[in-house]
Amino acid sequence: MREPREHRSTGHPRNAWYALAASTEVGASPFGTRALGAPIVLFRASDGSVVALGDRDAHRPYPLSLGRVEGDTIVSGYSGFAYDRTGACVRVPSQAQVPYGARVPSYPVLEEGGLVWVWLGEPSLADRRPPVATPWLTDDAWETFGGQWETAADVRLLHDNFADITHVAVVDPVISPPALSGVAPALQVEITETTVHFHRDWPAAPVPEWQAKLTDIAPDAAFPQREEGAFLAPGLWADRWDVLVPDEQGGPQCFRFTHAVTPVEDGRTRHIWRVSRNFAPGAEVTDVLRPIFESYYLKVREILETMQQVIDRDGYGDDVNVAADAAALQVRKILRRLVADEG
Known part of the structure; x- marks a missing residue:
C-alpha cells in the first residue's frame, strides 16, 4: 500500500497546545526556546504562574531571554524596554512616554503533568x-x-514512529517484549475528528x-499482554504496555x-x-x-535523524505501508486536515 506523493503535507497545526518545557525548567530567570519557527521566552511572574512572550525586543532584534525578570515584567538586556505579561511595553528608560503600540506577542499558557503547555495559534480558541x-x-x-532533547527530524517522523511499536524488536531487542518477535495480531483502530486510539492483545x-529480574518473575513465565496507544493532540502521545500478571x-x-x-x-522537534x-x-x-x-530512545532519535537526512537529500519517496501502519496513516490524515482547516 503506497501513499500518493501528492498527499504529503507541509506545515504544522498552530491551533494546538505544545509542551515547550518541563515545569522545573522555568523559574525567575528567562528561559528562551523556539516553537513552530518562532522565538519564545518563558518566565515565572511573582504569583508563580508562567508567562510566554515572543523572544525578541520590539526595539531591536535582541532576545528578551538574554535580559532579566523584574517582578511581573521582563526587561531587555539591550534596550532596557520592560514588558508585562500581556506583552505590552510598560517602560522605556530613555524617555517618559512608551512608544505607541510597542509590544511583543503573548501566548496562553497552562501547566499540566509537570509540563508547560503553550498555545501558539488563534488565542480565542485556546x-x-x-x-x-x-x-x-x-x-x-x-x-x-x-x-x-531536540531531534533533528520533522515531527511527522516522530508521529509515525510512535504509531507502530513493531519496530522496537528490530531497533533494540534488549528492551523489546519477547511478544513483539512474533507475528503481530491485528491492530484495532478507533478514530475521532482529532484523535486516534488503537490497541491489540498479544498472546501469552x-x-x-x-x-523479570526487577520483579522476581520466572524468566520462562508467560502472561497475556496488551498494547494501547493514542494520538491525543498534535503535541501529545500516550501509550501503554500491560503485562497481565494474575492478582x-x-x-x-x-x-x-x-x-x-x-x-x-x-x-527539528523538541x-x-x-x-x-505501577509496579516495583x-x-x-x-x-x-x-x-x-x-x-532505546537515543537509538530511535538517531534513526529518525538519519531518515530526515535522506529526505533532505533525496526528497520524499512513495513509502510502502503494511498493516501495522494503520494508526500512523490515520494520524497523517488528521494532521493534514488540521493544517488545511487553518488555511
Missing part, C-alpha cells in the same frame, strides 16, 4: 481546547522518570529479562509512555518523554530502568 490531562504523571500510584509470552502473583505490571512533541521548526510504571516502586528500580529506556 480556552475551548484545554490540554489533555495526564494525571498519571503526577499520581503517586505511578513512578515516573524521563528526559528531553515472557517479559524481557530485565523486567495472586502481584497483579498487572503496566508501563505508560508519554511523548510531548513540539515542532521547533521544519526538520521531544519530552516520560516513562511511568523505588529509586533503585528507576536507576536500573532509566539507562535502558534512554538508550
Whole structure:
C-alpha cells in the first residue's frame, strides 16, 4: 500500500497546545526556546504562574531571554524596554512616554503533568481546547522518570514512529517484549475528528529479562499482554504496555509512555518523554530502568535523524505501508486536515 506523493503535507497545526518545557525548567530567570519557527521566552511572574512572550525586543532584534525578570515584567538586556505579561511595553528608560503600540506577542499558557503547555495559534480558541490531562504523571500510584532533547527530524517522523511499536524488536531487542518477535495480531483502530486510539492483545509470552529480574518473575513465565496507544493532540502521545500478571502473583505490571512533541521548526522537534510504571516502586528500580529506556530512545532519535537526512537529500519517496501502519496513516490524515482547516 503506497501513499500518493501528492498527499504529503507541509506545515504544522498552530491551533494546538505544545509542551515547550518541563515545569522545573522555568523559574525567575528567562528561559528562551523556539516553537513552530518562532522565538519564545518563558518566565515565572511573582504569583508563580508562567508567562510566554515572543523572544525578541520590539526595539531591536535582541532576545528578551538574554535580559532579566523584574517582578511581573521582563526587561531587555539591550534596550532596557520592560514588558508585562500581556506583552505590552510598560517602560522605556530613555524617555517618559512608551512608544505607541510597542509590544511583543503573548501566548496562553497552562501547566499540566509537570509540563508547560503553550498555545501558539488563534488565542480565542485556546480556552475551548484545554490540554489533555495526564494525571498519571503526577499520581503517586505511578513512578515516573524521563528526559528531553531536540531531534533533528520533522515531527511527522516522530508521529509515525510512535504509531507502530513493531519496530522496537528490530531497533533494540534488549528492551523489546519477547511478544513483539512474533507475528503481530491485528491492530484495532478507533478514530475521532482529532484523535486516534488503537490497541491489540498479544498472546501469552515472557517479559524481557530485565523486567523479570526487577520483579522476581520466572524468566520462562508467560502472561497475556496488551498494547494501547493514542494520538491525543498534535503535541501529545500516550501509550501503554500491560503485562497481565494474575492478582495472586502481584497483579498487572503496566508501563505508560508519554511523548510531548513540539515542532521547533521544519526538520527539528523538541521531544519530552516520560516513562511511568505501577509496579516495583523505588529509586533503585528507576536507576536500573532509566539507562535502558534512554538508550532505546537515543537509538530511535538517531534513526529518525538519519531518515530526515535522506529526505533532505533525496526528497520524499512513495513509502510502502503494511498493516501495522494503520494508526500512523490515520494520524497523517488528521494532521493534514488540521493544517488545511487553518488555511
